[in-house]
Each structure stands twice: as C-alpha cells, then as structure tokens.
Amino acid sequence: MSGIECPYCGAELIHDDVFGRLAGFGDGKINGTIYRCPNGRNQDETCESSCFHVAGSFYAYHEGDTSLKEGYPC
Numbered sequence: 070m071s072g073i074e075c076p077y078c079g080a081e082l083i084h085d086d087v088f089g090r091l092a093g094f095g096d097g098k099i100n101g102t103i104y105r106c107p108n109g110r111n112q113d114e115t116c117e118s119s120c121f122h123v124a125g126s127f128y129a130y131h132e133g134d135t136s137l138k139e140g141y142p143c
C-alpha cells in the first residue's frame with residue numbers, strides 16, 4: 070500500500086510500522102499498518118494531525134473496515 074495522502078494537509082503518509090499480535094505473544098498476525106504524516110510528526114502547524122495525542126499518527130486495519138483512522142491503535 071502506498072500513495073495514501075494525509076486528509077488534513079495532503080502530504081504523502083509514511084509507512085511507519087505495523088500492529089497486531091506480535092510474534093512471541095500469539096500467532097504473529099498483522100492487524101494493520103501505522104502511518105505518519107511528515108508534517109504532523111514535525112508538529113508543523115500546516116497539518117492538524119500535529120495536535121493528535123501521537124502527533125501525525127494514522128492507522129488502518131488490513132481487514133474489515135480499512136479506512137484511515139486518526140491516532141494510534143489500542
């Protein structure tokens with residue numbers, strides 16, 4: 070997956086990490102991907118995602134509702 074744009078500032082989101090049941094705790098299944106807006110991460114005022122609890126963080130599940138969510142997965 071690539072080319073996802075920040076819904077606030079339009080910058081291309083950076084593929085930051087994955088989340089899920091990590092190896093050692095379960096079957097290693099990956100539930101989704103974490104993305105970062107480069108402007109939000111730098112707490113640049115041009116992007117509202119800089120105000121998130123985790124600045125510039127978005128995530129999306131790989132299955133089910135795959136729409137981009139704001140913040141950080143639980």
Ligand SMILES: [Zn+2]
Pocket residue numbers: 075076077078079080106107108109116117118
């Ligand atoms: Zn942004």
